[in-house]
Amino acid sequence: MNRQRVASLMSSVTGLFLTIAIAFAIVVLMILILSDEPGRAIYYFFIGPFTRAYYLGNMLNQSIGLMFTGLGIAVAFKSSTFNLGGEGQAYSGAIVATVIMLALPNMPGFVGGTAAIVAAILMGAFIAGLSGFFGMKWGTDQLISSFLLSAAVILIINYLVTGPLDDPTNSMLTTPRIGQQYQLLRIFKPSKLDISIVFAAILAIGTYFFMQRSHWGYEMRMCGLNREFAKYAGINVEKYLMVPMAISGGFHGLAGAIVVMGTHYRGLKGVTAGLGWNGIAVALIAKNNPIAVIPAALFFAYLDAGARAAMLHSDVTFELASIARAMIFFLVTAQALYGLFNSKKKVTK
Amino acid sequence: MSNTSFPIPMLHSTIRIMAPFLLAAIGGLFTELAGMLNIALEGLMLIGAFFSVVLAAATGSLFLGVVLGILASIVAAYVFGFISLNLRANIFITGLATNLFAEGLTVVLAFQIFGNKGVIRFANLSKLPDLSIPSLQRIPVIGDIFIGHNVLIYISWLMVILAAIVIYKTPFGLRIRGTGSNPGAIEAIGLSPRRYGMYAILISGFTCGLAGAVLSLQMGAFVPGITSGRGWIALVAIYLGNKNPLGIFIACLVFGFAESFSNYAQGIMDVPADFILAFPYIITVVAMIAYSIVQHYRLKGSEG
């Protein structure tokens, strides 16, 4: 039994390694083709994030949001529900938190901050929960409905940020700045890394225990692995079409709030852009294991940081990271690369 | 175009707007019938849009641009299909991958070639030729609405008819449908369901490439994310259209009208642009929920 586990872990690791290697190879290839100074671009893409403390700190900072959204997706996927609306949920969380903090300029930081975070979580949970609800009630495809809802939400928030919530005192399309008391402690200056990274790591461990040991976690996993079996055994499977979606949305809303409180201190257009999609990538590469979400989020933050460094120091553009990410998406579920190991995730309709 | 009353130009533009939906949905119908959820429509369209307009400008030939754009989309579809079917990856994740890849690739290439991540205009590009038949155009209403569009619009209609024939009248169509309904039946007669799945994916690459070309060549420009969710809406159109070409045509007509209407509304009322952009998504998600409610009660009503 143990040998079995080790073997499956090994093939899983080699598969992952192969996936990442192929993704990097494609990026290198693209740099070689497109860049006039490929050596420089490649150097900064891979080493850049470690060349300055500032870059390193920002990279770590970026992983925070990814941990939250990655956890949100991992919980949804483990329960075989599909949340493709992470982008909109995170964005809505960011905006709701911003609005609350702006509305309470004189509240103590802890009270107002907590209110903002809770509201953001509820908002994300509500939007994702809607898709969950439709799926539960009428069998509406959650994957497509969550995407469409999120797409609509993003546009509406764009309008809010650039319209009614716009800060008239500056020329940028942003909301006013949130009060000092709401700004999370920066722990690695001058970078933007803030204290919430500790919180994210603790939450990842907590989520792991929640999924493995708690009542809801067990029932959700059973539904995720085999809905027919869960129903037969008397587990309320309808409920678990909605609950994991709402939890997942809550994680995304939280991510949005933290990004505003820790990094930007204001709502701006596209403040959480990419967190949703990257969250899916993080969960996939972590094989939906909440603890593995931590390194997976660090890895994707590294990809972004590398692409950003390469952009700053050479002639390539930041979107190289999204190509690498796409390649990982392409290959991470490819069973042929993962040898015998086959978790047979049921990610079909 | 005569401006007799406001619905006429609105319906005219409905016809224009629905073409990319229609093309993407028709391609998606093949993959759907072959039993696969094709999320990649969006990305395949984007690739078609980028390469067709860029290569049309580079070669100076609209025709070559369209052909090469379609080719690029087919290549991307092949990669998507190969990884999903041959490497046995989850087709829903690889579909997302295709979309992300298309998004990244088009921006990276645009930046590297044109030094610009925004709207790229091609001033030297000639307009898509319109099909104008003056005698028909003089027919009131019908002529105003249906005649005088560019050729690709009419090609999209031809594609629907062609698809219907292929699906229902040819051995190939029979096998595609068999693949989706019971792959074991295809396997048992010595054919490969995987191969027919691949054919379906390549067909969707073809139509999505064309759909992308319609988008960018009509505009004479490339805009990052020009497809703005049309692939997803097309996916919904397949379901709403009950997985048959005529139904899909009607669903796309509705979506085309919704978008045309919201454009029109923007012109006369002061609605923020973002709301207008959100409108198709909202319409689509509402339509989808309504559809599933109807399906749900039909199914439920059929029991005791």
Add this chain to the structure above:
Amino acid sequence: MAYLQMHGITKLYQTSGVLANNAVDLSIEENEVHAVIGENGAGKSTLMKLLYGLEHPDAGETFFRGERVEIKDPFAANRLGIGMVHQHFKLVPDFTVAENVVLGTEPRKRGIFIDRQSAIGHVAKVIEDHGFSIDPKRKVKELTVGQMQQVEIIKMLYKNAELLILDEPTSVLTEQEIERLFETLRNLLSRGKTIILITHKLEEVMDMSDRVTVMRGGKVVAVKRTVDVDKRELSRLMVGKDILLQVDRPAKEPGETILEMQGVTICCRGQQRPLLDGVDLKVRAGEIVGIAGVGGNGLAEIEDVIGGLRHPGSGKMFLNGEDVTRYGAEQLREAGLAYVPADRLNRGASLQSSVRENCIVTKHHDFLKAGVLLQRGIREFTRQLIDHFSISAGEGMRAGNLSGGNIQKMILARELSAESNFILFSEPTWGLDIASSQFVYEQMMDLRKRDAAVLLISSNLDEILGLADTILVMYRGRVVGRLANTEDVTKDIIGEYMLGIRDDSQGVAVASPSGVRGE
């Protein structure tokens, strides 16, 4: 040389490490019916897959009509004149009979279109030539199971198959449909065809075959002329020891009613007849009630209703006196239900989960403390079940890595551990080997002895006749027969009910084509 000669065929499944065929020789004469028999896992299906090109052997040679052949896919097999009728039909339900038959070799007009007219014409001719009576224009999903099988045979005849492989062809058929199939086979034989019959039912071997090859553990253990052997000997060859279904069922007076269904009806719009039509049923303490019937006649629906997975449109259900008609699975279990489902790999177990998580699924609430599952209690409980039911498994093993028999034992262990006084078994031994089946039977008899009420849904008539005190037979959603299981009740009688030839629910026996005794 024989008509078909397979020599030294060896097949190792890499992923599971199972040596499915170990140097197997098979020799078939022209125009004979050759039975290949063996228990589940004996390797007979694998051998046929190799012959039909669905799998490829690691070693060995095949000669067909004197020539060495490499059969790389079913297409190649068809070209050689080898056809196979699969146990699970390979049909597209939405297509017509003709479309299904011509699929892959469609007649064309103008090179690219399907020629529907000639397809229908050709198929109609094959149907007529071989004495079938199916409308080629009907959709396959509207056909009975027996007719679907005929479509599979027509498909092979259309492809000019000379050698027909039938894989467990009778497993889904009624006694009468089986008779019909055998007529067809005899008819084919008279036209010079050769038939390989894969089965594990000895009667069929005795009735139909000229020769028989017995397989066990991936090897051929005997090749006999059918006239030279009897069932007992074949049975011994198959299992290696002398076991026939032997259950001791002492007389016993049943107690009070535990489960009762009153007029349970499920209608399905678009379907002409209800799936369940006024089903009345009673199971008393200390009694085993067996429900027989052919698939599609309401057995699955009864299972679903009792399991709480589907609610009847009208009618009532009581469990231990409580009205449980609208209860879901969880409430039903609280009311005293235990349930071993037919679909044990999907419904009865979660193959991706550990044995532990499988064992506690119906009672994980017992291990909760403040919303947290207590691991130590769970481990202990699971170990107890493993010991008590001698399941060969570790508590942390993935259920999917267990053998079929052990999975069923795990499910039994879990369901019996609830100590409910009502237990539903649906197809409890389907696909199990004889030893595992025997284990299940013993458990059922033990429950009976302990005054539990047992409902057994089974398409295996031997099982029903061997175990049940009362037998109900379902036909088209109705209970058409209610019999006390006495010496007089035979398989034939039950088979007639199963096919609707006898029907007590109408008050009188329906006129029967084959001179059935009235009651």
